[in-house]
Amino acid sequence: MEGKNSINKVTAGSLLITLGIIYGDIGTSPLYVMKAIFGDAPIQKNLVIGAVSCVLWTLTIQTSLKYVWLTLQADNNGEGGIFSLYTLVRKLKKRWLIIPAIIGGSAMLADGIITPPISISSAIEGIKIYYPDLQTIPIVIGIIISLFLFQSYGTKTIGKFFGPIMLLWFLMLAAVGISKIIEMPEIIKAFNPYYAYLLLTQHPEGFFVLGFVFLCTTGAEALYSDLGHCGINNVRVSWIFVKTTLALNYLGQGSFLLLHDDIQLKTFENGVEFIQNPFYLMMPQWFIPIGIVIATMAAIIAAQALITGSFTMINEAMRLNLWPRVLVKYPSIIKGQLYIPSTNWLLCIGCILIVLHFKESSNMEAAYGLAIVMCMLATSILLTYFMILKRFPKPAIIGFVLIYSIIEISFFIANIEKFHHGGYVSILVAGLLASVMTVWLVGKQIRKSYTEFVKLKDYIDVIEDLSNDDSIPQYSNNLIYLTNAQNRNEIESKVIYSILYKRPKRANIYWMLHVNVIDEPYGMEYQVKKFSDKIIRVDFYLGFRIAPKISPLFKKVLEDLSACGEFNKLSTYHSLRKNQIMADHKYIIIEKVISYDNDLPWYEKFVLDCYAFIRKRSLSEEKAFGLDNSSVKIEYYPLIIDKSVPDLVLKRRKDKTD
Missing domain, CATH: 1.20.1740.10 (Amino acid/polyamine transporter I)
Structure with missing residues (x-):
């Protein structure tokens, strides 16, 4: 004021x-x-x-x-x-x-x-x-x-x-x-x-x-x-x-x-x-x-x-x-x-x-x-x-x-x-x-309407087991996903797919970051929700005139959490922790790829084609959010639009040697 x-x-x-x-x-x-x-x-x-x-x-x-x-x-x-x-x-x-x-x-x-x-x-x-x-x-x-x-x-x-x-x-x-x-x-x-x-x-x-x-x-x-x-x-x-x-x-x-x-x-x-x-x-x-x-x-x-x-x-x-x-x-x-x-x-x-x-x-x-x-x-x-x-x-x-x-x-x-x-x-x-x-x-509205969301609490146990599984090489100390889920208890199914199925990613802490655009032009706030010691969601509330530079904003959050004892910013690797080396971070950005073989309404196909054309000529997501390219991994995930599977009459042919 x-x-x-x-x-x-x-x-x-x-x-x-x-x-x-x-x-x-x-x-x-x-x-x-x-x-x-x-x-x-x-x-x-x-x-x-x-x-x-x-x-x-x-x-x-x-x-x-x-x-x-x-x-x-x-x-x-x-x-x-x-x-x-x-x-x-x-x-x-x-x-x-x-x-x-x-x-x-x-x-x-x-x-x-x-x-x-x-x-x-x-x-x-x-x-x-x-x-x-x-x-x-x-x-x-x-x-x-x-x-x-x-x-x-x-x-x-x-x-x-x-x-x-x-x-x-x-x-x-x-x-x-x-x-x-x-x-x-x-x-x-x-x-x-x-x-x-x-x-x-x-x-x-x-x-x-x-x-x-x-x-x-x-x-x-x-x-x-x-x-x-x-x-x-x-x-x-x-x-x-x-x-x-x-x-x-x-x-x-x-x-x-x-x-x-x-x-x-x-x-x-x-x-x-x-x-x-x-x-x-x-x-x-x-x-x-x-x-x-x-x-x-x-x-x-x-x-x-x-x-x-x-x-x-x-x-x-x-x-x-x-x-x-x-x-x-x-x-x-x-x-x-x-x-x-x-x-x-x-x-x-x-x-x-x-x-x-x-x-x-x-x-x-x-x-x-x-x-x-x-x-x-x-x-x-x-x-x-x-x-x-x-x-x-x-x-x-x-x-x-x-x-x-x-x-x-x-x-x-x-x-x-x-x-x-x-x-x-x-x-x-x-x-x-x-x-x-x-x-x-x-x-964006069409793509969001076809995005599947799941309850994060249903995957807490399996993600914690993955985090504690020493048989899997650690992917990163802090694994960070940007989510569009408005409901704080939900996450895109593609994120679960990325963590568990597309090369299981073991990390010490899994972060889910979401940016909310608020009506106050220069408002800057954040909110933290802990699902467990291994899974944390951070919601940023940024005014419509504030650039969403995620790296410095998330760094500020970690400093606050570290200052009040809610987060240890040192690496989990013993040799690095001994020398006071900070934990590493890895951002995962998932690009949704739409299969146009599905039976979409003509107007949705047209809008999505135009959207894809414009998006290819716009700023990449990692640059838009001010992320360091060296700490970003881009994955491609199929956005399944039509889940109906036709009845296939497929028979196994017997081998002549049988």
């Missing part, structure tokens, strides 16, 4: 850190929102005021009310994000809630592929004000590659500069916005929601312009996901400042367009289409180069936040059995910071392909938003059940469902129109990620 209270404490330093970590995505939205709304549309008074009105009310209703006020209450011991929310509501025992969790998580990861290209491209394209023929693609790709190359070193050093840079960014948004509002104060009418209605009825895109308006709030989900780094109080206090600066900048862009209603944002330079950005156009000429530099740094920070968030989500998905095991590294001692090489380079390749495919940020806007609105819908479903779990008043729950169903379904329908213009990319990426999660989850 002390750690939770410390990150919730509001100080100038904590608020500065929050600016750098939380608001990169939503904070850079002024770079492309107004440009997206007015790319092809005429600059008319009602449309301009209506566009700003839509943006302001979207930030208020969707970001301020839903996320900053309500969703942040659904923190899991200080941690946020859709997977953290799922771990809270799964207590309701509604198995289908895993579906919105998978959809929302996949959509967030898809957003991590699109956000860096659109943010960085929008910033860099400001240079075209001076050099219209400049090819920005190589510059954008160069920045993206450099950003991903840096990930393996962690963000400890550059993180110190995130806060000050984002503070400078938000102050710039406010200052530039105010300078234009003073010139055209009529833009204040945008606070009247009636003008938002006019936008929807008079804009050439009609209702579907909401798809571009929605871009202003896409970072709200990332704001919730990064909650654990800063704490609720810091997020809520800093949001007041952030929303104010965003509102001032959007009002400023609107003022500029009202002052220059004859401007054509879509232009052609040397036959090439280019959409001018009102974000840069409203700046004084002398300040534009400075604005481009600051915008580029803010865009890089926004990209960094999404990349770091993707690492966290993949790590959580692994712990929730929604993703195959992959290598996880910890580049610094900062809590929650990790580096996943496979995810890093897949994101990098994805970002580069997005840049090469769409070329300009104006084209990327079509792909952006569709996936994240799906994530918001999924969050709303889970949040509804969280409100039920926490016994919110029924009128409040019904009101939430009605209001946000209308708002988010409207955004979804508006974004669907983007599908053929690029939205298919985000849906394709999210669909692929969701398929991997589904196959991994269902594949």
Whole structure:
């Protein structure tokens, strides 16, 4: 609780850190929102005021009310994000809630592929004000590659500069916005929601312009996901400042367009289409180069936040059995910071392909938003059940469902129109990620359903006899099996088969280790059950953000047991014990091999084939659990699916010599 209270404490330093970590995505939205709304549309008074009105009310209703006020209450011991929310509501025992969790998580990861290209491209394209023929693609790709190359070193050093840079960014948004509002104060009418209605009825895109308006709030989900780094109080206090600066900048862009209603944002330079950005156009000429530099740094920070968030989500998905095991590294001692090489380079390749495919940020806007609105819908479903779990008043729950169903379904329908213009990319990426999660989850469930468990107490006597049988060479002092048996009194039949039948393994102590994933993100506990002096089971209770490194965890358990006299850590060999040599350990990992000659339902065969394909390309079990290869033995055990044996009419042929 002390750690939770410390990150919730509001100080100038904590608020500065929050600016750098939380608001990169939503904070850079002024770079492309107004440009997206007015790319092809005429600059008319009602449309301009209506566009700003839509943006302001979207930030208020969707970001301020839903996320900053309500969703942040659904923190899991200080941690946020859709997977953290799922771990809270799964207590309701509604198995289908895993579906919105998978959809929302996949959509967030898809957003991590699109956000860096659109943010960085929008910033860099400001240079075209001076050099219209400049090819920005190589510059954008160069920045993206450099950003991903840096990930393996962690963000400890550059993180110190995130806060000050984002503070400078938000102050710039406010200052530039105010300078234009003073010139055209009529833009204040945008606070009247009636003008938002006019936008929807008079804009050439009609209702579907909401798809571009929605871009202003896409970072709200990332704001919730990064909650654990800063704490609720810091997020809520800093949001007041952030929303104010965003509102001032959007009002400023609107003022500029009202002052220059004859401007054509879509232009052609040397036959090439280019959409001018009102974000840069409203700046004084002398300040534009400075604005481009600051915008580029803010865009890089926004990209960094999404990349770091993707690492966290993949790590959580692994712990929730929604993703195959992959290598996880910890580049610094900062809590929650990790580096996943496979995810890093897949994101990098994805970002580069997005840049090469769409070329300009104006084209990327079509792909952006569709996936994240799906994530918001999924969050709303889970949040509804969280409100039920926490016994919110029924009128409040019904009101939430009605209001946000209308708002988010409207955004979804508006974004669907983007599908053929690029939205298919985000849906394709999210669909692929969701398929991997589904196959991994269902594949594990199918394999578990065919796993046979036996009562361990039925084998205590025979295992103890084996341990005391000097006629059999000792296999190891401590023989360790990893078990999936949830029932502490049971064990997989394959473990008994390994001990007794597949070369009988004599050991001094047989350990059965089981890892339970608990809802508390950073919980670390263990429990010991002794079946006899020779058979001991250890259950680890680890939070969904804790890496299950079995070797150091088990070593800690042995130290505790040795300290209280429950375990002798010295070798049983007399010569080694005499010289105070520690007992040796041997881990046995049993790989289940499925025979497909059995009559499985077609869908189970398909899922298990896909599961096997993914598993071959994922991290091995011994590496995933941090085991030393020299102390690991891998055995292959047939997972018998169909035990029915056909009646075989087999006769013995008599030998002619008989």
